[in-house]
Ligand SMILES: Cc1ncc(C[n+]2csc(CCOP(=O)(O)OP(=O)(O)O)c2C)c(N)n1
């Protein structure tokens with residue numbers, strides 16, 4: 023039992039895990055609210071996982087259904103892998119947010135609504151014919167009606183602000199209330215307000231007051247009978263920070279340039295959900311990072327190839343439609359054997375598709391999407407934190423094997439956040455490779471390292487190595503233009519073998535769970551968390567189920583075929599209609615089963631559990 | 643990053659040093675031979691060690707030129723050479739970069755990159771071989787082909803109007819814009835030299851003959867016996883005079899240039915326009931860029947040459963400013979940016 027200074031007596035309950043979803047109009051600041059709660063939970067020491075879900079329209083009409091923006095955060099005292107299948111608490115700032123989100127709230131879940139927003143006009147924009155707050159349709163939930171707009175406006179009285187400006191701060195009232203309910207400190211957010219609005223004292227004061235008013239409201243109202251504690255998680259020792267996949271990607275490449283001892287170049291054309299990487303790298307000027315916002319994706323990769331030719335660690339980043347434009351230039355990078363990394367933060371396609379939603383449907387494009395025999399290594403981080411490791415790894419492969427490398431992340435892993443144990447600079451691998459210098463005899467621009475089969479990197483400015491490269495086939499060794507049929511065959515096979523040889527230089531595919539048995543669930547990329555949680559659940563039920571998760575999609579780890587053959591059934595869940603499944607069957611002749619979904623949303627744990635159980639029953 | 647060591651005082655190079663051991667494969671009689679020869683000839687004059695020179699081309703007959711230059715060379719993809727050059731210049735501003743392109747390569751598939759590399763003032767020299775035809779693909783209409791031109795792809799005549807490359811380069815804010823002719827070898831050498839010395843985006847249109855698919859494209863005014871009367875050689879600070887007898891000139895009549903004869907109707911040299919290639923405003927250059935045979939003599943030479951900070955200068959300056967303000971980046975600090983917490 024706790025008694026606070028002003029409030030009534032209440033109980034403080036300890037929970038292992040809580041999932042909150044903030045939902046409101048895209049003008050309501052839900053992404054910011056969610057991010058602030060996330061930072062606070064992360065700094066406190068919870069394990070966290072987040073899922074920001076925002077509309078494609080920057081400002082859909084206020085109060086409309088397409089304008090709803092949501093942010094789900096799960097925070098926990100134990101290890102978690104997903105932002106949660108369903109929220110425990112839904113904060114709905116208007117009728118539209120309620121309508122689009124309440125379907126996900128399980129019966130008995132807590133529903134906190136801004137009752138001021140349930141006006142006839144907002145109700146009709148959300149296509150409600152009756153007010154759900156009064157017509158009994160919400161009785162299966164614990165409904166808390168809070169007149170957030172009114173209470174917030176009262177707290178801000180006396181500040182020189184328009185009523186519109188006042189209304190913009192109501193998200194912080196909601197945030198303050200949630201901080202109180204989950205016994206969180208307001209300090210990190212107060213500090214953030216100071217930093218963000220330092221030069222605008224009235225705005226800063228308004229946000230402070232809104233936050234505090236929400237917090238005090240929780241304390242003084244008789245509405246809530248309990249508050250909740252989620253203790254710290256037991257994470258491995260180290261220094262942590264909260265990081266999104268896109269942040270980790272940018273930081274990973276910054277670290278890779280350090281580890282490669284080369285300047286970093288990033289060519290890009292803005293596109294959701296990859297633009298954050300361009301923004302972040304553009305802020306690293308003191309590291310000498312050169313970013314180039316090109317006129318289109320073709321120019322972005324062209325400049326990237328030019329920078330790589332000049333000796334930089336050079337990258338280009340985009341999403342699927344942009345990769346489509348880069349196709350011809352990727353072939354040029356394959357042909358000239360220059361090291362670049364192509365970052366694809368995948369979104370739902372084809373064409374413009376669902377531009378802010380997640381999908382993993384660019385795997386075929388990554389592996390096969392070029393004219394001619396144009397093999398290119400493909401890697402895919404599984405979690406936001408892993409984006410860092412794989413940025414370094416993609417760079418290592420590009421430099422060591424003198425090849426373009428495709429780095430496949432997606433909207434879910436890119437925008438989602440989790441705690442990240444920050445590595446020391448000294449922990450970074452040495453991925454540096456030397457430039458070629460003049461030696462004895464004739465220089466061979468297409469001479470090859472016997473082990474890696476990579477060709478020398480002879481950058482302009484090196485005396486004595488003047489030579490010509492280009493998209494026309496080159497003579498083995500000497501590198502002059504060659505139309506010889508046998509030479510073309512030989513060079514094509516060499517390029518293939520070079521990339522295939524990477525399989526010997528990457529870790530084996532690991533298995534979580536029994537080394538053989540009934541069912542293996544094989545995934546790649548951002549589905550890791552959902553699959554992992556599902557497998558844990560199935561194992562707890564005593565089922566013979568294992569997980570293997572591919573981070574290397576081309577070439578596959580050497581033991582992949584062996585692993586697949588040790589299980590009676592292989593299930594491949596993917597946010598596409600069976601692309602890895604197709605490649606696996608083609609490569610290993612394994613009769614795997616596809617489980618594809620393209621609903622612009624990550625898998626729920628329960629969906630995978632159900633599919634696994636269905637298969638186990640069917641095949642037993 | 644390995645530092646590039648260049649000899650302090652390179653021995654004076656000759657034309658031969660720039661000739662690559664590679665058989666030249668253009669059609670006999672092609673204007674590209676002359677462009678290659680003049681390019682090789684002027685290269686030693688820049689005093690740049692050949693390892694610091696890079697030729698980047700797109701696709702087309704013109705695109706083969708880098709293979710014949712004994713420097714660094716990159717034969718890229720159709721239309722995209724300016725993008726590679728932009729990235730290379732950002733990464734390595736000290737290199738001297740030449741972009742070799744054709745009328746289709748630069749103005750059709752590569753039109754977007756042409757525009758943007760010019761407006762950014764990327765420090766390279768673009769040499770556009772303008773033969774008013776697609777040579778390599780065996781003779782289709784190009785963006786500079788005449789309206790109504792009959793080609794394999796336009797048997798009843800082209801319905802597309804041509805663009806004026808010089809006008810386009812000026813509109814795109816190129817800081818050096820010039821025209822020369824494949825057969826006017828000395829003029830081409832001077833033009834290449836001036837462009838090569840200019841810091842910033844230089845554009846040269848070379849009127850080039852494709853004797854296989856568009857023979858005589860420019861013959862009407864470039865042939866030896868008519869060129870003095872039909873072309874206007876631009877010289878900075880000099881009046882716009884042309885003609886075998888140097889008796890013709892260009893006078894401004896309202897908003898229009900008009901051809902006048904000195905000594906007729908009381909016209910004197912003082913009435914003629916005077917060329918100013920360094921003019922800050924582009925009006926004179928734009929006017930010259932629109933003048934064409936048969937209405938006017940065709941201007942050759944430098945239309946415009948102005949100083950502007952280059953793309954890589956500006957990028958490097960921002961980096962220097964950022965470092966001057968906050969010190970060089972510290973990776974350990976960047977990794978730990980934002981709030982952190984420690985788990986024991
Ligand atoms: C993506 C692509 N599309 C088409 C081609 C075919 N192609 C090669 S050169 C060329 C036109 C070249 O014309 P131009 O730039 O005027 O060069 P020229 O051959 O006249 O010197 C075309 C269409 C190609 N190589 N790549």
Ligand code: SF4
Pocket residue numbers: 667668669671672673674703773777778851852853854855
């Ligand atoms: S086709 Fe025309 S441009 Fe091409 S090499 Fe032959 S003559 Fe020259």
Ligand SMILES: [Mg+2]
Pocket residue numbers: 702744745746771772773774775776777784
């Ligand atoms: Mg042409």
